[in-house]
Amino acid sequence: MEKSEILNLLPYAEPFLFVDELTEVNENGTSGIYSFPKDSYFYKGHFKKHPVTPGVILTECMAQIGVVCLGIFLLKDEKTEAFKVALSNASVDYYLPVFPGERVKVVSEKMYFRFNKLKCKVKMFNAEEKLVCKGEISGMIKS
Amino acid sequence: METKEIIYCLKKIVKPYVQNDLAFQDFGQGTDFIKDLEINSANLVDIVLDVEDEFNIAIDNDSMDNMTTVNDAVRIIKSKQQQA
Numbered sequence: 166m167e168k169s170e171i172l173n174l175l176p177y178a179e180p181f182l183f184v185d186e187l188t189e190v191n192e193n194g195t196s197g198i199y200s201f202p203k204d205s206y207f208y209k210g211h212f213k214k215h216p217v218t219p220g221v222i223l224t225e226c227m228a229q230i231g232v233v234c235l236g237i238f239l240l241k242d243e244k245t246e247a248f249k250v251a252l253s254n255a256s257v258d259y260y261l262p263v264f265p266g267e268r269v270k271v272v273s274e275k276m277y278f279r280f281n282k283l284k285c286k287v288k289m290f291n292a293e294e295k296l297v298c299k300g301e302i303s304g305m306i307k308s
Numbered sequence: 309m310e311t312k313e314i315i316y317c318l319k320k321i322v323k324p325y326v327q328n329d330l331a332f333q334d335f336g337q338g339t340d341f342i343k344d345l346e347i348n349s350a351n352l353v354d355i356v357l358d359v360e361d362e363f364n365i366a367i368d369n370d371s372m373d374n375m376t377t378v379n380d381a382v383r384i385i386k387s388k389q390q391q392a
Binding site for chain 2: 253254277279280281282303304305
């Protein structure tokens with residue numbers, strides 16, 4: 166399955182799409198890139214006069230690149246046009262802030278995919294390759 | 309393995325995922341994992357993975373779909389152990 170095909174099947178759109186590019190996809194994990202546009206809507210309120218990317222958005226970005234893209238790849242043989250996805254668990258530690266305009270790289274490693282549940286270890290790095298956050302994220306993915 | 313022994317092991321496995329503590333006090337053959345214990349479908353997967361490790365068996369998709377109560381789980385565990 167082509168990387169561009171996976172991106173086309175993602176069930177997200179602006180302003181809640183947090184994947185620019187998939188750089189690697191295989192049975193065991195993914196990696197991908199996202200740049201947070203300076204004019205993203207959440208910077209207006211997080212925080213007042215001091216824009217920082219919210220942790221929940223970093224988690225969402227990790228989930229989209231690390232878990233949902235991998236899920237689409239793993240379901241490649243099934244009909245994925247109408248697949249359903251739901252976050253079931255996220256446990257994330259945060260180390261560095263991500264400011265408006267920054268580019269991040271997400272790397273995920275599959276722990277298991279059984280009975281429609283995909284669980285991954287996911288890490289996010291900034292442009293200097295420093296660890297921004299890491300954790301375990303799982304979701305239910307059904308075609 | 310005796311039914312009683314299997315239920316004892318299951319109770320230990322299920323405990324961390326239970327949302328309804330009151331229903332957990334009456335844990336027994338008739339207990340429904342989702343309706344009674346209010347466990348979500350994602351955690352039910354974790355329970356099944358723990359059951360595989362604990363009883364050293366492999367659970368297939370069909371068995372998973374049929375595992376709604378403790379009684380179902382006991383029946384499936386026993387039949388898989390006999391196959392092994």
